[in-house]
Amino acid sequence: MLTETSLAALVESAVAADLTVATAESLTGGMVAATLVQVPGSSGMFQGGIIAYQNTIKERLLGVSASLLETLGAVDPQVACAMALGACTAAGARVGISTTGVAGPEPHQGKDVGHVYIGVAFDGEAKSYEYHFAGDREMIRVQATQEAISLLEQVIHAAGEQKL
Template sequence: MTNLHHLAEQAVRKALDAGLTVAAAESLTAGMVTAVLADTPGASGMLQGGVVAYQNSVKTDVLGVSADLLAGVGSVDGDVAAGMAAGVRSALGADIGIATTGVAGPEEHDGKAVGTVFIGVASADGTSAFQYSFSGNRADIRGQACGAALERLLDVLSPQALSS
């Protein structure tokens, strides 16, 4: 967890310095990203909140992800991750939305292999998604997904991203 806390400290600091707020929509990480950010001193100045969207009904009803998209591609998909990030950004009034969806195992899900993870990011510049393939047990994969989400958040908060 130490690496996660280090990433969270950097993200909180950068968000505070930039005057930006963040919200998270989490499926397989089930609140881990939000919790690690909230563990960081100063988080109250940048963290709007989080939505644990474990079920597809929450992805559609709370985050506004298209039910047709979910029916067509399943919950583990880049477009779903991007939609979750955009939805939580809008729902919680944040500058940046970050989202996680994937397969922690032990069984594959929606035809996707264990360890398949998508991180979605939404900001004023638009939305994007990034695919990962992690290995290990459920806890390992969830931890790696949390780390990847924090890294993507840091990318959005980097001075290059903010000046573009």
């Protein structure tokens, strides 16, 4: 569970590790960015975010390949990685976090409600993580946001360890 204290520690650790962060959000609609910026001092690490709800925005602003979106759909691990990398490029950040998935109430592009991918990019390399959340639309979005922040904490912790 995210707390004010844990978020403040995340921001402090990112600043100490000289990490800059950007977000690319579809499913969460800006919730990850909003969670980060509620912390005083977050401007020391958070560069900005792009809410890319439509595929055309994923293409234009994040550089996600149109053929990738047409072939695989927006809810895909490769798309999550491309979004995270695109956030880094667009904002000049070392770390990018992306969210894409189906919040419901209906399945989308053959994916069930609650099927989510979170992409994490760090210094030009990206990895995606697959989740199957339960609950209503809001619960799925909150769970995805919490997991995205948790993944961000892991990246920041690992980068801080490398810096020592």
